[in-house]
Structure formats: C-alpha cells, structure tokens
Amino acid sequence: MLTQILARLLALLLLARISRCQYSSDQCSWKGSGLTHEGHARDVEQVYLRCSQGSLEWLYPTGAIIVNLRPNTASPAAARLSVCIKPSRDSSGTNIYLDRTGKLRLLLREQDQAQGKVHCFSIQEGALFIEAIPHMDIGRRITAFQYELVNDRPGADVHSLAAPCQPCTDAEVLLAVCTSDFVARGSIAKVEQEEEQTSITVEISRLYRQKTRVFLSGGVRVRRWSGQVKMPPQCWVKLGQGEFLFTGTVRFGEAWVGCAPRYKDFLRLYRDAEQQGTNPCHVDTD
Template identity: 75%
Template sequence: MLSPFLAFLLTVAILCRIAVSQYSSDQCSWRGSGLTHEGHARDVEQVYLRCSQGVLEWLYPTGAIIVNLRPNTESAVAASRLSVCIKPSSESSGTNLYLDKAGKLRLLVRDEEQAAARVHCFGIQQGALFVEAVLHQDISRRITAFQYELVPDLPGSNSLSAPCQPCTDAEVLLAVCTSDFVAEGSIVGVQEEVEEERSSVTVSLTRLHRQKTRVFVSGGGRAKRWTGRVKMPRQCGVKPGEAQGEGEFLFTGAVRFGEAWLGCAPRYKDFLRAYKKAEILGTNPCHVDTD
C-alpha cells in the first residue's frame, strides 16, 4: 500500500502527463487543439518556445493562448536585442493576435488580416504574443497557423516602433558587423507591392561582403556582379525612378522568411567617411575590407 506522500506524487505525475498529452509541442514548434478548452472557452494556455524559428498551429481555436518566444541562449543581453517576426498562413483564421505586456494588450493582427500572409515584426521586449479565439458558430474549419523567426534587432531595420528611421554613423558601422547581408551596389528599379504594403527594390551589386542565405545571385561574366531584391515598407517613400542612378550605396539588413529586408543603407561614400574616421579613433566594432 502506498504512503499518502507517494500517492500524492503519483497523482501529480498522472495529471501532468494528461496535461502534456493534450498538446504536442517541442522547443521550436507547437501544435494544439482548442477542443481541449471545450466547456472552458475562457481558458488561457501558456506556450513556451525556445528556438530561432518554428511554426505554431492551433486547430479549432477557443479561449486563448499566450506564446512566449525566447532564443535558446543564456545571454539576457543578446535576447533583449532580438525582434520577433511572424508570417501567418494564407489560410489562417479564427483568432486576433495581440502583444501582451504586463497584462496590457495591443492589437497586432486582426482575424480577417491574416489571410494576406504579411510579415509582422515586434521587439521581443514588447511582450508575449496573445492569441485570442474569435467567437464563431462553426469552429470546425478554423485553424490559426503562422511561422515565426527571431532576428537580430538591427539598426535601421523596419519595425513596428520606428520604421524607416535614418541611421547614425554608429548604427551604420554596427549594422555592417551584425546584418544578415552587407553589399555595395546601386538601385536599378523599385516596384510597389500594394497589397503587401511594401516596396520591392531591385539592386545591382558590385561587391558582396556577406549574405546569410542566397538572396543575391551572381550574374556571371568577367565583371562579376550580383542581383537581387530587398524589401522595405511603402511608407519609407522610395519611388520608382527617383532612387535610380544616384550612385553607390551600402546595403545592410535582415533575411526574414527567405526575403531580404533593408536596414541601414547609406551612400557608400558616407559609409567610407564614417568608417575611416572610426578607424583612426579605434572605435570600429569590426573590420571591413574597403580596398
């Protein structure tokens, strides 16, 4: 016969196992069902993910879930400099997405906006992701699904707080060291992507210092050049034709869901001036080959 203490531990273990079995999850992705909330529509479930990227899928959403996203790192300083980017599936529906900061909610994406599959980013310190089910008569076809990525909070990268802000010299030099891509080149075209509320900038590169993934491709030939597209919010004001033929730029930025997003992009001569000055003062955060 089990002692009262052992019986208590066994009961707790069984209950914990039942709670875990209701949802399938790992450190990177989560898949759950709102049917476990049946009869408890006001339930709020906590979800913890510890990866740089992954997928969340919530079938038949009822109640709400709070998604806590953190990198798999022990450095609190490094974590505080990250942004979270989410991209809903084009078939995602059934919930509104909020940012939850100390119990205060700020709307991020409405239910009807998720089908546009746009990328939404926010600083990791702005709060957890609060996913609240919208009441529907029929939830059988409602599935909320999105990809997420944790990306460095790069200087000049577009965010909800301050998109399109000019970069200081210090921010430019830091962006060169921390960006997913760094390249020299010129703008050859700008295309407005109205439905996505962004601009797609076609660039021709004379020098590719670094790229995290293959977002720029070589055109071959003796005079080796690379081409590709970088994205930016429409409110940044880059118009077709206006930015073409204006000389060389230094392009930096982040890669999000396989697309290059522009961060700091000074004229190359301005970057070179700032770099040479910092080199004399010994304040450059990293070395760049400018020869």
C-alpha cells in the same frame, strides 16, 4: 479534515488543467488542435517556443493558448529583442493579444490576420494570448503564423518590418556592416513601387557577406551578382544615384534594407574610424 484535503486536491487538479504545457518536439514550432478541448471550451494551454524562428498552427481553435516566445539564451541582449509574426492569409478563428502579467492588449483581430502583414513587438511586452472566437458551426478554422526573433538597430520602430527611412548615423552604419544579414556594394538597376513595399533590384559589384541567398551570381562567364531588396513604400528611391553599401536583414525569406549609405560616404567614415581605432569590425575596402 477530509473535506479540506478533498478541496485542496480539487484546486490542484483545476490548476493543472488550466496551466497544461505543450512543448513542440523541436521547441521551434508547434501544432495543436482545439478538438482536445472538447467539452472544455475555457481551457488555457501554455506553449513554449525557444528558437529564433519557427511557426505555429492551431486547428479548430477552442478556448485559448498562451504562447511564450523566448530565446534559448539568458544574455542581456535577449531583453532587447523584438518578435515579428507573419500570419498565414487563411488564418482565422482567433483574436491575438499581448499578455503581460495578466493585462491583455489587442494585437491582431481575426480579420487583420487575413492580410498576411508582419507585426512586430518588443519581447518585453509579454506573451501571445490567442483566444478562440466562439462559432456556432464546426467549420474548419486554422490559426497559423510564422515568427522570428529580431534585433533591430537602435531607434528603429519595432512595429515596422524595416528600419525608418531617415539616414543612419555614422555609428549605426559601422555597426550595421558588422551585424547585418547581408552587406554588399552595388547600384540600383530597377525600382518597383508597390502598395505595401518598394522592391529594388540591385546589381552587386562586391559581396561582403550574406547569410541567405539574397544575391545570386550570373554564372561563370557573367561575374556579376544581383538580387532584390525591399524598403517601406514611403521611402524615396530612384535609379542613377551611384553606388551604395547595402546592409539589412532577412525577414521571412525577404531581404529588407537597413542602412544604405553612398559607398563614398561609407568609405570616408570607415577610414576616419579606422584612424581613431573605433571600428567595431574590419572590412576589406581595397
């Protein structure tokens, strides 16, 4: 009997060590050290992050951590969220997997993290399983990334930072006007084609909404707003194409274009929807 009790206690202690939980003080960001695993290289810790954006920094990675990224709401819309992570360019020491009910899928190898590219996946695909790579030396290694929970438009490729290049449907345009991080009417002033993105300088004739300072005013005397937005490099764009209604999202401090119809086309479909009473929200088009 005593032997059975001791065996059960030992099992509980082992389980407690494997499933230790680490909560950040604000539940948005977490910083930990693998040095706490000294002598326990096979430890696996649970980390819970409950915000729409934050960061993780793991010094001297040892063993593994499971990072549970969840919104602080239980609404049905939460199940449709995607998670985007942007590794630091000096992030190293681990491989990052997606863990769904114990089945692992490789998301980022150690060498992939150094590129600093954004990678997105559905929140339904599971938690992040970050496994330390054994090293013989004790050099300083840090696995670090920022994360954001995003709600991309229907049909978007969640493995890409921005929406695909194909035009939005009328319904998607109307919804984007209501839900985007920024909505502005303007024209293209400059296009810079880069390897990983296309940067577009936009001169704004009317700013409807922006959650962050994407577009800035030229001052009291210069009543014009301008800013820079980005698109995937494969999306074709050039100067002198008239006015557009720019909508989109802000990811890790950068504004990415979502739906961007010509303004005259938007005006037509908006007025048609207004007559039919199907507009999801009101826009002042006067």
